[in-house]
Amino acid sequence: MATHSIVMGFPSHEMAEDVIASPWQRLGGCVIAPGMWTAECLTCGQRETVEDPGPHFDGWTAPDVSAASAVSRFAARCRGDLDQAETSVVSHAGLWLLLASVSEHVTGEDGERVAQILGMPTEDATAAAHRLLAEPHPTLAATFGAWVAEGVTTPLSGADRGIPEQAWLDQWASDRTRGLINRFPVQVDASTLLLLATALVLEPRWTEPLRSSGAYGLVLTGGLQTIVDTEAAGLVAVAKPHSEDAVDVVSVIADPRVPPSQVWKGVDEVVELLSKGALWHAEKPAGTPDVGHAWKCRTRVESVLRGEAGEGGGPVRRWSSRLRRWSAQETLDLIATPGLAEVARALLPEITDPEVECVQSVRGEFDEDGFRAAAITAVAMVTRMPDFVETKVERVELDFSRAHAVVAIARGGAWESVPLVSAWVTKELSRPLRTMPDTDWESLELLAETDPDEAAELISYKRRRMRERGES
Incomplete structure (x- = not known):
């Protein structure tokens, strides 16, 4: 776990330069005891004293955040191009992952444009997407799926042949979002040529449940809480409950007069500071007013345990x-x-200007126990609707409602053409339709769970047709 560090004791010149260059380190400002450090968690603000760690904590290799930077820039572009600054919930990561997974096949001028949109060369974007999908994460699950119709030419080598049925795709969505999304976002039919989809699901839990306050309110007393002065949105308040599930869920609020597009730019600044270790719990910029657009500060004398008293006579920091x-x-x-x-x-x-559909189903929930979110992003490419012309059509309907014969004939080997079973079917032999296995009735029962009005109308029509045919 990365930590904030405060160096206690008189530092060497080299140590002072190291601290100045590191946003996650600070000098204690006084000589207390050589070799004592106070460590503060980067992600939650919790502290503990570390005895005799040596001149430095063990070093660590900075992670590769090129994909994160690319997704962040892509998200900012989508908010502007798609007018999503006030969209209630959306997963730009799921959309980026879908496009990046296949971007290596886009070349020429189109490839240059896609590279600029995805934030890296198309081959690098595909490699980054494959790496994200391949590397396990303790809380996040991500999946990519591709299906292509039989006989369709595509450079995708890993696509499954054959477009699945809608029920199969619905189950795929449910399985890969742990039941949070139960319907695939696009409808497929015989005209579907190519289908791409990504699924994301994450369910981080708070280390300590938040306290409830009223029907909709929650109170956070720990974690990371701070006020940050951003260039894009001015002073913003930041709150992030502590979670040990390797997902930071950060809430940021700006002055209501700041446009949403600028607030999101401020959020990007906050996230960048958090990633660099430059956010410190329970701090506010110098000159921050005691009363702001989303905070109130007051200092008063209270009785606290001796161990809680601030060092050097400073106030105890209690944020909520x-x-x-x-x-x-x-x-x-x-x-x-x-x-x-x-x-x-x-x-x-080989398809000239195919019809394209791109839809995302996304869900998010924030409560006292944690955060749950899932997204299915799907792209379907279909043939254009054919031109219709006027012509003669002969329709023939065969009616077997009167007495008729049925025979079962064997095929193959010594049994070839042997009539196995024969029957003369009359009205008296007819069985009520409801007693026979009937996928129509099963489908109507499933439909009733999601659209009872439409199911009731179809059931009524089916029963009316049964009565007209003399079926009970």
Whole structure:
């Protein structure tokens, strides 16, 4: 776990330079005891004293955040191009992952444009996407799926042949989002040529449940709470409950007069500071007013345990944040996603200007126990609707409602053409339709769970037709 460090004791010149260059280190400012450090967790602000750690803590290799930077820039572009600054919930990571997974096939001028949109060369983007999908994460699960219709030419080598049925895709969505999303966001049919999808699900839990306050309110007394002066949004308040699940869930609030687009730029600044270790719990910029757009500060004398008293006579820092219990679910039309048209052209080179559909189903929930979110992002490419012409059509309907014969004939080997079973079917032999295995009735029962009005109308029609045919 990365930590903030405060160096106690008189530092050497080299140590002072090292501290100045590191946002996660500070000098204690006084000589207390040589070899004593106070460590503060980067992600939650919790502290503990470390005895005799040596001149430095063990070093660590900075992680590769190129993919994170690319997704952040892509998200900022989508918020502007798709007018998503006030969208209740969306997963730009799921959308980036889908496009990046196949971007290596986009070349020429289209490839240059897609590379600029994805934030890295197309081959690098595909490699980054594959790495994200391959490396396990303790809380996050990510999946990519690709299906292509039989006989369709595409450069995708790993796509499954055959477009799955809708029920199978619904189950795929449910399985890969742990039941948070139960329906695949696009409908497939015989015209579907190519189908791509990504699934993301994450369920980090707070180390300590938040305290409830009213029907919708929550109170955070630990974790990381601070006030940050951002260039884009001015002073913002930041709250992040502590979680040990390797996912930071950061809430940021700005002055209500700041446009949402600027607030998101401020959020990017906050996240960058957090990633660099430059956010410190329970701190506010110099000159911050005691009363702001989302905070009130007051200092008064109270009785506290001796061990809680601030060092050097400083005040005890006790911060709390009032958060909201919330949930949101969206089905987003993402057809205007930058780079989507270029990807479609590259993946179906023999189809002239195919019809493309891009939809995301996404859900998020924040409560006293943790955060849950899932997203299914899907792209379907279909043939254009054919031109219709007027012509003669002969329709023939055969009616077996009167007495008729049925025979079962064997085929193959010594049994070839042997009539195995024969029957003369009359009305008296007819059985009520409801007693026979009937996939229509099963389908209607399933439909009733999601759309009872439509199911009732179809059931009524089915029963009316049965009565007209003399079936009970």
